[in-house]
Amino acid sequence: MLSQKAKYALKATLVLAKEFGHGPVLIADIAQRERMPRKFLEVILLELRNHGLLQSRKGKGGGYFLARQPSQITLGEVLRVVEGPLAPLPCVSKVAYRRCDECYDERTCAIRMVMKDVREATARILDSTTLADVLKRAESTLHGRDALIYAI
């Protein structure tokens, strides 16, 4: 299960994606729009900024904004910052490989092989889905819903 922090991070970056091009967004605004504790959100945004996904400006007219286009930031990137590796085992992580302590022989560990597949499957999705994709998907669902209503 994703942590609360991860959910907040996704929702926050999604807000920034929606507002992209319209100047910085206030932490307080994001917090209110998505019902998150403002102070906790601060921590999260700072972390994302320090990893190069966001930029910020201080003082009046300041706030947060995406460091790149919404189509150039993936969910995988966001999640790795706040949750660590996508892999279910350290020994199948590409970004943060680490040996499993109790493992006798990594090359013949069958659990590892399966978990490698799992990692592959989730990474394929999360590393190919951008913030822009998510926005588009949400929108087209909304339109689909409208269409359905009109059709009744």
Added chain:
Amino acid sequence: MLSQKAKYALKATLVLAKEFGHGPVLIADIAQRERMPRKFLEVILLELRNHGLLQSRKGKGGGYFLARQPSQITLGEVLRVVEGPLAPLPCVSKVAYRRCDECYDERTCAIRMVMKDVREATARILDSTTLADVLKRAESTLHGRDALIYAI
């Protein structure tokens, strides 16, 4: 990342799969073979037993064994017992659905849609991979290795 507990659970059930048909296996044996703390393993095995995946016998000649054939127990089942739902969000879990508190509208939540795909992908793998599959896979890797050695 899987918890230590989950790793232990997988390794332990795998040992029981390997020994299936040869009578009960001692907790102490499993613990030693896979280098896990015996007392912690007790807790785990009991939990798996209480969920119907394992059976046990007390006293001399006792121990643990699989409640079903290794080909009839999936990694998904084992993991759900010790780790809870496979889904990355409660709102996309089939077995343990729960609403997300902060969510405005589940039907239009874009994050949810993506995470549904992620759940689907991992469940497809873990719910279709049995303990028998894992054993076979490990073995065939070993044989592949041998063949390679002989070929040199």
Added chain:
DNA sequence: CAAATAATCTATTAAATTGATGGATTTAAT
């Protein structure tokens, strides 16, 4: 029946992680 064996139950615990909060400080705009 007694002794030995092995799981099971009860309980406690240390350490780490999670999910926050409060207040002082720095940076930038007007």
Added chain:
DNA sequence: ATTAAATCCATCAATTTAATAGATTATTTG
């Protein structure tokens, strides 16, 4: 100079994780 924001620093309660110790119950066997 004032105001608006992010940023830094420090702390914290609750929960989860990963265990351990010891008493108890069930089973086999001699």
